[in-house]
Every structure is written in C-alpha cells, then in structure tokens.
Amino acid sequence: MAFAGASLVADGMLCASTKSAVDSGADSGYHLLIVEGYSRTKETTPNGEWIESRPFIVGGRRWTIDYSPNGDNSEDEEFISVFLVLDDDINHSVKVQYVFSFIDQPELRVSKHIRQSEPVFFSERHDVHGHHGRFRFMKREVFERSKHLKHDRFVLRCDLVVLKSDGNTKEQGVGTSALPFNELSPPSDLQSHFADLLLSKEGADITFEVGGEKFAAHRCVLAARSSIFKAQLYGAMNESSVVKITDMKAKVFGSLLTFIYTDAVPEFVDMEAYDGHEIIYAPRLLQFLEAAERYDLQRLKSICEEKLASFICAETVADIFAVAERRRCFGLKEACLEFIKADPSLHATFAAGGLGQITGTRSPSLLKRLLSKFGLLKL
Template sequence: MASSSANDAAPICIREVSATSLIFGICMKPLSSMRSSPIFNFGGHDWYLMWKISSTKEVHLWLFFISDHEVKATVDFTLLDKYGNLSSQYKRVSQTFSSKKLPNYRDMFLGNMSPENHVTNGCINVLCTIFIDGKTTKPELNQNSNSLVKQINNLLLSQDISDVTFEVDGKTFHAHRAVLATRSPVFKAELFGHMVEANTDCIKLEGMKSEIFKELLCYIYTDTIQDAGTKFNQHLLEAADRYSLDGLRKICEDRLCCDITLDTVLSSLGFADQHNCSRLLDSCLNFAATPENLLQLTVRQEYLDLMKSFPSVFAKLSERANASLAFQNIVYKKKTVG
C-alpha cells in the first residue's frame, strides 16, 4: 500500500485510490524548482516522485524506482481537472525500472496546465496508474534461506513416510496429513475430523486437474508456485478458495493483476466477479476503461459475452469509461469523422 508522511503543509500528498492507482496532490509553489516526495511503497516496490512546474505552467514528473531488484512496468500519468475528472494531459511509458541501472526514471511531461481548470487549494492532482509485468525479477534468496524450503520439498518428494494418498485426474500424489492440516483448515477437517476422508488412505478428488493439485501441494510445502499464465492462475485461485489458502489466493490474484492484456482482460473481469476478487476487478476496469483499450475491446465477441453474462460488471465498466473525458472526446471525433 502506498504511504506518505505528507501533511497539509507538505509539498505533496499521496493517496492510494485502487490496487493499481495513486493520486499525487502536488503543491504549485514554489514554481520552477525541483521538488521530491517521500519514499512510498506501491505494488510491493519502493518509489519516489520528483516534479517541477515551470513559470509557464509546464508540468514535468520523474518517477524513480529504488527497490533492490528490477521491474518491467507501464506507467500512466493523467492530470485531473479541478472536479477530479481526467483531462487531455496524459502520458504513458513502458520500461524496465531498476535502482542499479540508468535510467531508472523517465521525464513524464504532461504539458501545460491552467490554474482556472486544474488548481484546487493551491495544488494540482495527478492520477498515476502502475501496471507491473508478471515477469518481475526479485533477488534470489541466499543458500541458508533456501535450506529449509529444500528440506520440506524433499519431504514432499519422499513417499516412504507419507501417510495419505490422493488420486486426482488419473494421477496419484503422496502427502503427509500433519503438513496438510497445519496449512489448511479444510484439510484439517477432512483428515482429522469426522469426515470419511479421516479414515481413508487414498482420497479421490473430483473437479480438479492434476497439474493444479500438484502446484497446490508445492505451495503447501514450500510457499512457492510457478507462473504458467492466466488460465493456470485462475484454476489455482479456485483451488486456493476450495482449501481456504488465503496466501495462495493473494499470490494468484496479484499475478492475474499483472497479466492484464487486451487478450485476457475480458475473461478476467468475469472471473473476478465470480470469485469476489475486488483488486483484480478494479485493475481490469482501470485497464479496460482506458480509451484506446476500450475502443479495441468493443469489437470483440468476448465484449458482447460480458454484456450478456455479467451485466453488473459491464455496468461498472461503462460507468468508469464514461467518466473519462478523454474517451468522450475520442468518441466524438470518431462520430464527426464518420
């Protein structure tokens, strides 16, 4: 979550408005001097912002990445008007950010602002949306940190001391009741409660693919999972719900948020609504409501399917898109040209 020590007298106020978006409230004075925000954490990474507003009211922003790894990210900056609506002053950049490589920032020139349209209580408000790529690289754990994970993983691979077997999608998996019960309250109830599985050595599971159950066990034993794409993460999130694994659910939802593209966003919108994934839903709506994205999505069959199958989601998408003055301008120009 973003955080800031700014107060009313500070040059900047940072406010998180969604899982992918922040609003920077930037003080107009003094003009023509470079200013810097406090360090803030957003999306699991540390950043800070520098800005300069020239005497001719040109707005320049620099976003610095300072975490000890690198991320590939797409960053949108949009100047808001005094009523909180999106203006035509918009800038997008996609790049790999790294504290150890230059440039780890980019000059985001938003153009000229007008005090009568953009200034409220001596400040301008800038909406910043950061989409983190799913292939973000992080520092490797040292050998000592990995030793326990390796030992627990060896326990999973060892069949000699396992005391329960699962048959899933035609494949057999060996596991340990105590480990499963420690990690999952559902497994605890099944394996040590009054359910029939408590007295069964081989449990047959329905409604789950073998590769998903294998990854579920990997998470239970090692707290790690692979990332095999949107559909895989969706199935794994469903398995996390089935066994009340909140940590796994969060990882899957984070990865789905990072894997939003024109090809995945519509199916992810329906999935998010079905499985009560509020952060994923918000991220998908932000992405889909971007003017250039929405114009491409409306010609797809999946868009029509969303209208029919998830009318409440479609209503939210329409509401968010209609709030964008930029989108309204594009539609107007398109009709005029037609």
Template sequence: MGNHAGVQRLPETTTTPSRGITESVTASHEFKVTNYRALDGVLGVGKSVKSATFSVGGYDWEIRFFPDGDRRESASYASIYLACLSPAAKLDVSTKFTLTVLTQRAGKVASMDDTRCTFSPTSVTWGWTKFVEKSKLKSPDHDDAYLITIRCDLTVPKEPSTECKGVLIEVPPSELPGHLERALKDKKGTDVTLLVGGREFTAHRFMLASRSPVLDAQLFGPTLKKEDARRVEFVDMEPAIFQMLLHFIYTDSLPPPTCDDSQVGGYGTAEMQHLLVAADRYGLHRLKLICEEKLCRGIKVENVMSTMALADRHCCHRLKDACVAFMSQPDVMGAVVRDDGFKHLIGRCPMLGLEESHESKYSEPQI
C-alpha cells in the first residue's frame, strides 16, 4: 500500500492504544465502472477515472481507479486509491477503510480490508498500485457493458468536543407570558377600556393590535377618532369568553380550567365553541386550532350536532372530519338521526353522504 503522491509505505496494521472513547461515523460508497472493456488498455498508464464526490465525517472523498495501473511497473494491474478532497487546513485525519472490487460475473475478486491511514496536507491519497490483476477484471465474453463495482467502506472519527461536566446550568422557561399576564392584571399603563356585556376590561392597545389584525384595524385604523380608540365595545360575546380571549392575547395560552364537570380537557364544550367563534372573528389562528383540538377530544352524542354545525360555519375541516367519524359509528347514528338538528345539518352539509342510508336505516317505523 502507498501514498500516491510520492509512494509512502505503511505496515498493514497500525494499533494505537487509547483510554478515551472516540466517536466515529462509517459510510459506504459504490463506484460503478460501466464501460470497463472500453477503458482496458485504452486509457493508458497513469490515467484514471474518478468516482463522484461523497462526504463522510465532514470530509469530501473520491475513489480514483487506474485501469492500466498508475505507473509502468504495475501496468498489468489495476491501481485504486482513496483521495481526500477537503482543504488542507481541515486535514490530518485518521481513517479506517476497506476497498473491494466486484465484477458482474465473478463477484468479489479483490479486497483490502480495514486499512488504517492518516490523510494530511502532504498525503491526500492512499491506496494500492497493484490492487488487482487486470486479467481478473476482463469479461469472459467480451461484453462491452461489463460492469465493475469498487466499494469503499470508510470510517472517520468525529472531531473531539469538550464538554463541561462540572456545573450544569439549567435555563428556566421563558418568563415573558407570566410578566405579560401580570401587566394585564395590574393594569399598569393600560390605555383602552373594553366594554363587553356590561363589564369593563382594561388593556394595552399595542398588545391587542400586535396579536390580532382585526383589533389592529379597529384600534389604529386611519379613520379612527382618538376618543373612539379609548373605549371599544364588543357585541355578541359573553364577558367570560372575552376574558379567556384576553388572557390568550397576553400569554398565548388558555387560562386554567374552572369547569368541575370537565367535558373538554377541563373546559366546557359550549365554552370552547364560543371561544372558537371569537378566535375566528379576531384572526387568532392558534387559539382557533387549540379550541378545535379540544372539541375533537370531547365529541359526544349530545354535542356532536352543534359541534358539526360550528365546524361547518367556521371551516374547521379536521373538527368536521372528527364529527363525521363519530356519527358514522352504528351505535351512535341511531341517536343522532333523531336529533332535531340532523335534517337541517344534512341540508347544509350534503357532502356527509349519510342522509339516505342512515335515515332509512334508523327511521321510526310507520304505523
């Protein structure tokens, strides 16, 4: 074995004792020479064909194949080398590699196993000038498409890293949501009063506008009068739902559940339905998805019709699919079709495809 740039001989095996644990990465690359017969005796001594570049361990490599040998004294042999293409500044890397030659008919004809070499700025290639006799590579029937495969199994150690195992510092989670929630409760710096169902809430206009495009237009619109931006009335919303909406705007999370008779993860189904409507109205997409997810987990016979209608009105496709899947259960459909809202819902959502089969299957007998 040798280094192609000024032949450098190494012992077949080099053993280096070590007490540490070195992590390494191993990968394989196959270089397929599809026209060997056209190359044999034609390319000439010292001429090579090269594989595509492949990366292992953070370094770039290629296989160099000399069909007629890399020098005159090895003209009856094929020479094979592994070359490192990474910049010289990155070199000086110890490796272990195996090169194997396989032919289309005979299979494996030559192999150099588990060779250990160090690639450096002055030794960027390693391999064998007499890797395999050319006679072993020839096609017995002179097939022009005779295939030779050169396989390289390469192991490269990862660059060592230094870990601090003394004092481990645990970084706490973000405190920002808690600080913003406190700012809402303390009412410091609030500059807008929100009227909801007879109750007054105070908040910060910049926070409302930054979280909701609808509130941004409502509070900072070009035609808005200054006095109108100080007091804003919200209609068609319960104060309790607005309070949950406001909590989410400041903290990006729902407030703790207060429903003892938990239906939807500690929240009431009607509560989540109303909050979803509010989230959709004010462009709070994440809150809408949170409500949709909780409603999906709380579908029951008694609420599936109202939930399905809600999903249809507000384009909640996943919630609608969950309702359809729930209603499609044989033990559920019988109760659902008797609901007063079933025919109305079918009229709005003919895509359900349940109206004919299930209405006839579960209809009351005619007397």
C-alpha cells in the first residue's frame, strides 16, 4: 500500500506542511490523520462541522478526509464521524474500496480485508455522492476510554483502492477491477513512523521543559538531526534527563520537534502573503528561523528565509532585516535592502533615523554599506 502523506492536527486546526497534494503514484494508498490535542478539537469543532485533512492523490484522483469530533449532524452528536471526500472537479465518477482504522488496528489493513469491503461510487465533491464514510465511526464516550486515545492524541488511517475503469462514463461497475496488492512496491513510510514515535512518546529518554510545558523526545533522533543537540545531549558528563529552555516559546519548540521528526513545517510557514498575513505571521516565522539557526537545522532555516522574503512589507522589513543580519541570512538581508530601495516613501524615514533603528548596535561599516546601497541617503 503506497504512502499518500500525513496530516497533523494540533491546537484544534490543521498544521499544513505543503501547499500541494501528496501523490501516492499508485491506484491504492493510505493517508494518516494525526490528531494531537483531541480534547481541543472537541471544544473548537461543534456538531455539524469538521476538520479537513491535506489533499492527497490516489488513483489519479484528489482526496481529503473530513473529521468531525462531535458528529456530522444532530442525530450523531454522541459519535465521531469520519468521511473520505473526492476533492476534485473531474467529471468522471470512480469506484473505490476503503477502510478507516486506528494506527493500532493492523488487522483492519490487510489486503484481504480491504478487498472484501463494499465498493462505493464517488462523483464530484459537491455531488451528494462526493463523499462516503462513517457517521457513527465510534461513540465518543467509548473512544475516550479506548486504547486508541493516548495522551490526548490518536492517529487515524484511511486505506483506499481506486478500481480501474475501462470507460469514462459515470455508470457503476463498467469494467472495474482492483489493482493487485502484490504488484505494488510501497514507498518509504519512515515519516509516518517517526511522527507516531513523537506523538506516542514510546521509548522517550529526554524531557524538555519549555514555557511551562513538557516535551518528551528521543536523544538519538535529536542527535541524528542536529549537531547542536548531539553536542548538548551526548556531551561529557551530560546524564540529565530533563533540559530546561527558558528563552523560547513552547509552541515554537513543539513545531521544531515536529520538523526534526517528520520534516513537516507548521501551518504559519505555509501562509500566503496577503490580507495582513505578513504582520501576523512574520514574527512567528522569525522565531522559528532563530530556533532553526540555534539548533543548526539548515534546511528549516532556508525554508523560513524563503517564506520571510515574501512577507517583507513596510511594517515588517525592520524586524526581518535585524534577524537576517544577526543570523547571517544574506539572501534575506539583500531582499530587505532591495525592498527599501524600491520604496521611496521609506527613504525619508530612514534618513530621519529609521535606518539607525534597524541596525541598532550594528557596526558602522554596515551602516555605510547600506547607505551606499541606496545612493539616496547621506551620512
């Protein structure tokens, strides 16, 4: 079964890791919905509403999973509802076999069980047949006492097989046959396994205390991903199992751990620069960039730099420039300079002392270089 990506839900909302859908590249695949903070989703998502997963592609069609912690309608308010949704506008119906299971129910994911499931017929998203699922997937009271929910976290898995069709009609059952499971060579599911390891805390041997919250982790994973963590956690005489971090926000550190384990970035890294998003999300991105630099996570640092370059505006350029200089983000710093140079309204501000505020206690040589860069400002 091909891996079709994973979605992480935290603090009651989806944490987006990419803008585009994950393509399994096969006619059968599975997607993971990882919910961290189940009680939060129950509080913030009322009956009749749902949290939508990231899109994923199986069988050449685009899908999402809808998760309703308080039920899809008033008749099911005591239950958790889950649905598989056909999320494209292709005017051809498709026949699918699918199974929802929790990550600790491997017996439901064997190929025989899935092939024996009742095939269902999906049409366009906005059609009445655009989604199928379980209105009463599990009674909430039973779920909350079950082994599936651990430390307010659970992982839902959706396996699906898109049945082949010889025609392009919307008629059911026209020359359909399932792709044999033994012909698939599944891709790496390392990311999903490490995500589960972080969420389950199984085998954790180090605890971080950050902003009043505790985070369990694994020394070997951190050391493998970060030379800084390796030096700190495996340095001489370092046998402490608790590390206190006082100069970082808990949410930033939590997102940092998620990236270390899964390579996934939090939702705000994926936000587009419009409607004031620059002012809202640039400070959070700057904190994330500083954390990446602090723990020598160069790929994460590059991702933050690229996104921050699109968030440069009159309100954010000073703060972005200051961090770019401090953290040696040369490309980002140049982007700030070009923005200032291209906006004549900023020249007077900087000439009146604003540029000195940006550079703060930076070296005079830097200030001179900036002035010559503009050609409009004089010492």
